[in-house]
Amino acid sequence: MTSAEKRGLLIVFSGPAGSGKGTVLADLLRDDSYRYSVSATTRAPRPGEVNGKNYHFLTREEFEARVSRGEMLEYTEYCGNYYGTPKKEAEEVLAMGKNLLLEIEVEGAYNVKRAYPEAVMIMLLPPSYAVQEARLRGRGTETEQKILERLARTRAEVPAVVDYDYVVYNREGEANQAALDIRAIVRAETLAVRRNADAAEKYFEQ
Amino acid sequence: MTSAEKRGLLIVFSGPAGSGKGTVLADLLRDDSYRYSVSATTRAPRPGEVNGKNYHFLTREEFEARVSRGEMLEYTEYCGNYYGTPKKEAEEVLAMGKNLLLEIEVEGAYNVKRAYPEAVMIMLLPPSYAVQEARLRGRGTETEQKILERLARTRAEVPAVVDYDYVVYNREGEANQAALDIRAIVRAETLAVRRNADAAEKYFEQ
Numbered sequence: 001m002t003s004a005e006k007r008g009l010l011i012v013f014s015g016p017a018g019s020g021k022g023t024v025l026a027d028l029l030r031d032d033s034y035r036y037s038v039s040a041t042t043r044a045p046r047p048g049e050v051n052g053k054n055y056h057f058l059t060r061e062e063f064e065a066r067v068s069r070g071e072m073l074e075y076t077e078y079c080g081n082y083y084g085t086p087k088k089e090a091e092e093v094l095a096m097g098k099n100l101l102l103e104i105e106v107e108g109a110y111n112v113k114r115a116y117p118e119a120v121m122i123m124l125l126p127p128s129y130a131v132q133e134a135r136l137r138g139r140g141t142e143t144e145q146k147i148l149e150r151l152a153r154t155r156a157e158v159p160a161v162v163d164y165d166y167v168v169y170n171r172e173g174e175a176n177q178a179a180l181d182i183r184a185i186v187r188a189e190t191l192a193v194r195r196n197a198d199a200a201e202k203y204f205e206q
Numbered sequence: 207m208t209s210a211e212k213r214g215l216l217i218v219f220s221g222p223a224g225s226g227k228g229t230v231l232a233d234l235l236r237d238d239s240y241r242y243s244v245s246a247t248t249r250a251p252r253p254g255e256v257n258g259k260n261y262h263f264l265t266r267e268e269f270e271a272r273v274s275r276g277e278m279l280e281y282t283e284y285c286g287n288y289y290g291t292p293k294k295e296a297e298e299v300l301a302m303g304k305n306l307l308l309e310i311e312v313e314g315a316y317n318v319k320r321a322y323p324e325a326v327m328i329m330l331l332p333p334s335y336a337v338q339e340a341r342l343r344g345r346g347t348e349t350e351q352k353i354l355e356r357l358a359r360t361r362a363e364v365p366a367v368v369d370y371d372y373v374v375y376n377r378e379g380e381a382n383q384a385a386l387d388i389r390a391i392v393r394a395e396t397l398a399v400r401r402n403a404d405a406a407e408k409y410f411e412q
Contacts (some may be wrong), residue, residue, distance in 0.1 A: 168397055189265055191372045200364050
């Protein structure tokens, strides 16, 4: 039984601003066994964003039509725009035995977990709130107002970690360690008996 | 928060004859973060066995006295002899933040899980029963009677895998992969939110 013969894992990946999700995802995606789910959204593309790569950009009507046809694995509305995960792509990736990474906010994460209880929920955190704040200010690219908004959001969202399965810390200069931790989690989950309830049967049959 | 500041994991490690437990344990024990628990037993030492290394060899009276003083983490009687895990050593290792490997039969494993619900239960299996049988016969060191006994025991014990947390396969020439799998499991378990219930609190405090 190789992992290629098995359905991939659905991995929900959340983390506050400054947790370094992008770097960790990029590291994981260098490995062929991982795929990234491109979200659909109704918000306008930002300069440089490519349709089908950064997001699937949809009109509000098209998005709602897809929801009503049951074509979204999950979706949420945030700041007046819809964000969602197309179900068909996700199912195809999982059926190929690839692990699907969904980078998603806490509310969307809960929606995924309800629809896919077998999803693995991982929260990526900076080493501490103090470090996170220093990182956000250190970027020097955002207004004080924006930074305060992000920190307020963090205070609201991080306590949801209790409903996640794993917490991974992204320490200074150790994004690679966070990616290694996620690989370890994924390997362990594929070996979990609750995902291999037929292990004894298979053992004697083969 | 480094793993050294945290209590180590108690790892229950079971596997039928021919699963290659010894090789996998030896690989893990090359890493300073792992310790092996030397069992106590009332059976007679075999040629070459060293007291305190292979087993703590005790008289029946001494063993029973230790049990009655609550000094055994678990014990079982098997073929007329007691086998048990000294509690004090185990506690010291865990308090040091080291991961303690208990190589133990299924019945003893259940006893450990009852006493230490936080224990991680891992069953090591050959790729299949057919391969296991071939391995046992291939050794050429045991009587047919002994081989049949071991296989009967396997048929009785492997179904208990459903009560374990993880199943790890030890494939031909891949003992190192099995050890890597166990390292991944241990890493993942240390990141499990259920072992880090105070993650959010710590995040904001530090």
